[in-house]
Amino acid sequence: MKTTKYQKILSRLAIPLGFILGFIACTTPTKEPSEVPNKANGKPTNFIIIFADDLGYGDLSTFGHPTIRTPNLDRMAVEGQKWTNFYVGASVCTPSRAALLTGRLPIRNGMTSRVNRVLFPDSKNGLPQTEVTIAEQMKKAGYATAAIGKWHLGHKEEFLPTSHGFDYYYGIPYSNDMDNIIPFRSAQGYFDFWKSPERKDIKTFNVPLMRNTEIIERPADQNTITRRYTEEAMKFVTENKEKPFFLYLAHNLPHVPLFASNDFEGKSPRGLYGDVVEEIDFWIGELLNTLKENGLDKNTMVVFTSDNGPWLIMNQEGGSAGLLRDGKGSTWEGGMREPTIFWAPGSIKPGIVTDLGTTMDLFTTLSNMVGVPIPNDRIVDGLDLSGTLFEGKKSPRNDMFYYRGDWLYAVRVGDYKAHFITQEPYGSEVIRHDPPLLYNLSVDPSEKYDIAKENPEVIEQIREVMKAHDEKMVKGPDMLKDREGTSSK
Ligand code: MG
Numbered sequence: 001m002k003t004t005k006y007q008k009i010l011s012r013l014a015i016p017l018g019f020i021l022g023f024i025a026c027t028t029p030t031k032e033p034s035e036v037p038n039k040a041n042g043k044p045t046n047f048i049i050i051f052a053d054d055l056g057y058g059d060l061s062t063f064g065h066p067t068i069r070t071p072n073l074d075r076m077a078v079e080g081q082k083w084t085n086f087y088v089g090a091s092v093c094t095p096s097r098a099a100l101l102t103g104r105l106p107i108r109n110g111m112t113s114r115v116n117r118v119l120f121p122d123s124k125n126g127l128p129q130t131e132v133t134i135a136e137q138m139k140k141a142g143y144a145t146a147a148i149g150k151w152h153l154g155h156k157e158e159f160l161p162t163s164h165g166f167d168y169y170y171g172i173p174y175s176n177d178m179d180n181i182i183p184f185r186s187a188q189g190y191f192d193f194w195k196s197p198e199r200k201d202i203k204t205f206n207v208p209l210m211r212n213t214e215i216i217e218r219p220a221d222q223n224t225i226t227r228r229y230t231e232e233a234m235k236f237v238t239e240n241k242e243k244p245f246f247l248y249l250a251h252n253l254p255h256v257p258l259f260a261s262n263d264f265e266g267k268s269p270r271g272l273y274g275d276v277v278e279e280i281d282f283w284i285g286e287l288l289n290t291l292k293e294n295g296l297d298k299n300t301m302v303v304f305t306s307d308n309g310p311w312l313i314m315n316q317e318g319g320s321a322g323l324l325r326d327g328k329g330s331t332w333e334g335g336m337r338e339p340t341i342f343w344a345p346g347s348i349k350p351g352i353v354t355d356l357g358t359t360m361d362l363f364t365t366l367s368n369m370v371g372v373p374i375p376n377d378r379i380v381d382g383l384d385l386s387g388t389l390f391e392g393k394k395s396p397r398n399d400m401f402y403y404r405g406d407w408l409y410a411v412r413v414g415d416y417k418a419h420f421i422t423q424e425p426y427g428s429e430v431i432r433h434d435p436p437l438l439y440n441l442s443v444d445p446s447e448k449y450d451i452a453k454e455n456p457e458v459i460e461q462i463r464e465v466m467k468a469h470d471e472k473m474v475k476g477p478d479m480l481k482d483r484e485g486t487s488s489k
Helices: 005-027 033-038 071-079 093-102 134-140 187-193 222-239 272-293 312-317 360-370 386-391 456-471
Strands: 046-052 081-087 144-149 168-171 209-211 214-217 245-250 300-306 340-343 351-358 399-404 407-413 416-422 431-440
Touching: 046 093, 046 222, 046 272, 071 272, 071 300, 071 340, 093 134, 093 360, 134 144, 134 245, 134 360, 144 222, 168 222, 222 245, 222 272, 272 300, 272 312, 351 360, 351 386, 351 399, 360 386, 399 416, 399 456, 407 456, 416 456, 431 456
Parallel strands: 046 245, 046 300, 081 351, 144 168, 144 245
Antiparallel strands: 081 340, 168 209, 209 214, 300 340, 399 407, 407 416, 416 431
């Protein structure tokens, strides 16, 4: 066999290198020497973000659900960090996804509107090309990138994942209830539909399944979709085990309509919703096994969270925000605080983190970890959480802005949250509060006890934070208002 230049150099270095490696092995007994080259400064180099749809804060056993069994996520929470004050950028699907992918509040990136709107199958628009996505950041660092699952940021070719930094896309491009026979023309007709027998039939929901920019199945068989998304994910990580990868795995479930495969339907004491969540959990376990089998479990960070709170109006088919108030569509905590887990064995310091974090912070954290600069021609709302994840430091985030559409309804600073506007998720009445309602979320996570009267100085401080935020606000174009149809939900 030919001796390469590198082998010659290595043979010359054998003694000093052996000494150095031995020294590393002695000083870091928890790490195998062979793992070291796979990590940058002891931190993971591969990233998987798992995003559930409409899963509530209280819907995992590790977050307190009494009858939904999620052993794999529970194990991830014990081995990694469970974040109990982690937020999304909006309380409905489209803007929440835009926030995660761009690190920016939806009001900045155009994925919001005056009302709590999302994209529809007859929407012409999507996430603007001018936005920089987390996938584009990872591409700059040479990563293989894939989006698997729900997209919901525009289904025309120029808005699909393959036009936003992802090498590969496989999934349903919007919500699993869309593009169907449901009478969208009136809200009442829509909700009555869920009592009808057609809701059990996948053919009722004529949603497409796409590979890259092509439709490969229609209607998508939603009974098997969680498994098939995971199989695609397992294939992607296996194929890319030799190079760094970024995977965005956005399950369409447990958004209504709920579908579970034969192996899971009827198994959970929580009913169909529990079956669906338990199936997602099972397949997360399989994905972790694939990481392990490929030696990727020690250099991959997996983040699990959800896009918005539970769809409470769906009654028993909707999830639960646990002790948090309200759900999807709301700026109460249940709408925007999500059950969140960071998992990276050997890197992340295990524990329960009560500091603040948001999905927008993933953009900044991952960009910094791979050494790609944050765009400096725009405001990025994300902050770097890696000090908290890897060194046990306090989170740099101390505030949270709760938008509904393009209006700011509430602001959290530290433990305190002030609601300046409240509104029912599906109600039209806008209630303005002056003074705002004030809650101490550390003491009163359910937002039951208004303490505004006793704390005028706290309100003043929150007003100052809000004023500074408003002064710097540059609003993006409204990309959601332009639809071919006229209905709205
Ligand atoms: Mg959602």
